Amino acid sequence: MFTGIVTSGKTSEPLPEAYVYIPKAGRGILSNRMGYFALPVLPGDSVVFSYVGFKKQYTIIPRRLTETSFSAVIAMQEDVTTLAEVKVYPYATEELFKQALVNMKLPDEKERENLARNTSAEAMQRLAAMTPMSAAANYRYFMNQQFFGRDNLINRSQMTTIPFLNPFAWANFIQSVKNGDLKKKEYRQEMNATPRENLTRDDIIKYKN
Structure with a gap:
């Protein structure tokens, strides 16, 4: 025993x-x-x-x-365990405690403010305007220049047409004479304007419309 x-x-x-x-x-x-x-x-x-x-x-x-x-x-033998410090704050009512809890500043408040400022819509738009084009955007721009520019890939293997022998051009010219377009100042300015070296897709769409 x-x-x-x-x-x-x-x-x-x-x-x-x-x-x-x-x-x-x-x-x-x-x-x-x-x-x-x-x-x-x-x-x-x-x-x-x-x-x-x-x-x-x-x-x-x-x-x-x-x-x-x-x-x-x-x-x-006593087993001493050191616990983390606990602060007790006296509040008269529960509403005062809730208000103090809501107004309490978090340790990472500055980081949260920086994150909200850097990810706002205005910051994203500013970055989009300042950031240069990516590789994909450069490729799309190059292909647009090739397909819609004066030296496009399609016309390289075709014979250059003569506008003087184009019946549709003559039909448009006769129709414009009947309409009196030659007397209009805007038409003369457009006819005398020097064509651009490279045309973009937006210029083609604007011209067609």
Whole structure:
């Protein structure tokens, strides 16, 4: 029979309801209000003592024990755990607490403000206007110049037509004479204007409309 008293190693006060058990046997008891316990054991058993706020302690029953009883005073060591600081703020009402919580500044408030400012619609538009074209945009611009420019890929393999022999051009000319377009100032300015070196897709659409 293993008997003894469980005490605090710092104050030597008894620890009531300390848990005394044998893990290998799967059984144990609690100490009484005076810290006393009595547990049947076998030689070589490892007895574990545990208590809230104290470190676990182990005691091994001697194998060459000749007596039928074994006694010991178990002095438990305190297990000190340092917790994070907690600040308590007094508020008279729940509404004051909610208002203070809403107005509380977060640690990453500056980062949030920078993120909102840099991702706003105005900032995105400014970046889009200042950022140069990407590789895909350059490719599209080059292809537009090739297809809609004066030196396009389609006309390279075709014979250049003579507008003087084009019947549709003559029909448009006769119709414009009947309409008196030659007398209009806008028409004369358009006819005398020098054609652009390169035409874009927007110019073609504007001209057709």
